[in-house]
Amino acid sequence: MKEQITEPNDWLFEITPKNKLLSLNLKEVWHYRDLLMLFVKRDVITVYKQTILGPLWYLIQPLFTSIIFTIIFNNIAGIKTGGIPPFLFNLAGVTSWNYFRECLTSTSDTFKKNAGIFGKVYFPRIIMPLSNVISNLLKFGIQLLIFIGFYIYFIFKGLAIYPNISILFLPVLVIIMALLGLGLGMIISSMVTKYRDLSFLVTFGVQLLMYVSAVMYPMSIVKEKLGNISWIVEYNPMAHIIETSRYMLLNEGELNIKGILFSIVFTIFIFLIGLVIFNKTEKSFIDTV
């Protein structure tokens, strides 16, 4: 008789071969929130240990990239950036792009990089990419400060630049970038566990993607210069995100509501697919990685 009382489903959990298709177990992630923060802390503290310049590296990379872009694309190629100083224009693009790129690349080798720790202990695997996204946010913040520094410098020099009121929506844009990077990264990381080919693709794929993401040129010149193949930029969600971020920060270019809506829908779609694939992989990737 007792059997019948205890038998019914009062199991705390069950381990079965298959996960539910879409189970972002938020309760579980919440239980591990301290771990999430500790990983963020670890990333931030340890990245630049035993380097001389330390966190200065956060600044050097976007600055030099922007300088080179300015020389090549604006001085040599002669791309016009409206009333905005080309350097500031590029810095805005690079700063936004960097955040997306970091989210994507750090997420895309989640399983491979952490096989050691994942092979020994269980915690929601999504914690790892989430911690990447958050620690990159810090980096993004620092780079944004540099941008603001130059912004003020140019204002003092008498340039009439001012942000658009829509800058209040910048956090939303950042979240979209994070989700897109996370979604794509999760898809790639899941496939890399079995087929390593993709990790080669990521390295130069991201590079190529940058050139069609309107980082160093405004969307307005895409149509006139590219003509038939302008879709390559127009249907790139990142291009709209970068363009919008510049609109918010510099009040430059136009706000393409249709474009940004497309980006949001695309991002959510990619993120959900990423989640499904990630869920499917996390259960047994350790056997194939």
Add this chain to the structure above:
Amino acid sequence: MSEIILKIENLSKQYRLGTVGTGTLSHDLNRWWHKVRGKEDPFLKIGDVNNRATKGTSEYVWALKDINIEVKKGEVLGIIGKNGAGKSTLLKILSKVTGPTTGSIKSRGRIASLLEVGTGFHPELTGRENIFLNGAILGMTKTEINAKYDEIVEFSGCERYIDTPVKRYSSGMRVRLAFAVAAFLEPDILVIDEVLAVGDAEFQKKAIGKMQDISKGEGRTVLFVSHNMDAILKLTTRAIVLENGKVVFTGSTDEAVKNYISLKNSIKINKNWDAINEAPGNLFARLKKISVLNNANIPNYDFDVSEDIFILIDYWDFNIENKNTAIIQVFNEYDVLLFSSNEFNSPIWETIHNGNKAVIKTKCKIPSNFLTEGKYSVLVAIGNYNPNRIHIKIENALTFSVRDNFIEGVETVKKNIGGNWPGIIRPLLKWEITKEI
């Protein structure tokens, strides 16, 4: 207290052997195609029993097959088995590191595992930071760790170094710190795999003591995997024995340990292969007969220290290019290789192996008063040297045991002295004595 806290039902785990390549992709596509049409995975039907020593026919093996275990609340269950029996796979599935292929595990409590201590230690972080990081990885919250922090540091005995990066720690200190964190975990079910094999003697004692506290005093459910029969006997009351991915025994720890040891050291004193094509070997040699014989040429298992032991190896010799030799290696019960010996030590070996096919009959004598008391296992092999080639090799092919029965009037090393006799062999040596007055 008879509530079942953990229930493992028909659990199986399949692994694919070999490397990942284009074959994997085609299998994956095949599997996916079956799934799309709503059919069963075709690769689940195949698969060999997981025995690493034998050559299988399939790329797929079952590391675990149809495991059924029920664990009651507060029980300390030991899991024993040889290397590759599936112990670690089972623990990995239990701790959710990897998923099962079929079957399920139901649990009424949180499971935490100590598969390997020190997981996630970061060398650049200090001891203090690592305690928090490691604790969080194992599933504790910050508040929980804070509450136990002082105890953890004290248990580890690394107080002095707690604000130094872990990369400056000695390996022993690292392990101490890691074990200390794990020991203060408070899950409902704790899974432990061989963590006692670390640290110095003092710390091992401390660790075993802590385990006993956890299992006895605090009424925690523990699954304990070890090769250390001593620890298993000390800590557990019930145990299961795994062999080749299957549960072969469930019952009291005493019985299970006996079962396990006999599994490993079963009596093997005589084996014949009558059919030449079924005998182990290849084009160059095939085994015909192996046995352990006593003085009277009768297969025997129990020997007295004063008895000669004979290892007989008969084989078909087809090698016309090189001279084959029979080889034996004798291991004691702790798997220590005591010595190896070759047929070519016989003075007539050169002339016997004259390049003609023949049945070679060899017999090697292990002299009396040479081995100490204990159980022995013999590896039998046939091969040739220059070039070196092994045609047949069978580990644990024969077994025998040696005892000192104190037979009257027989010369032995120990004579009639009681107690243990030190040393891993017990040769009777010549002593010369003179006396000066």
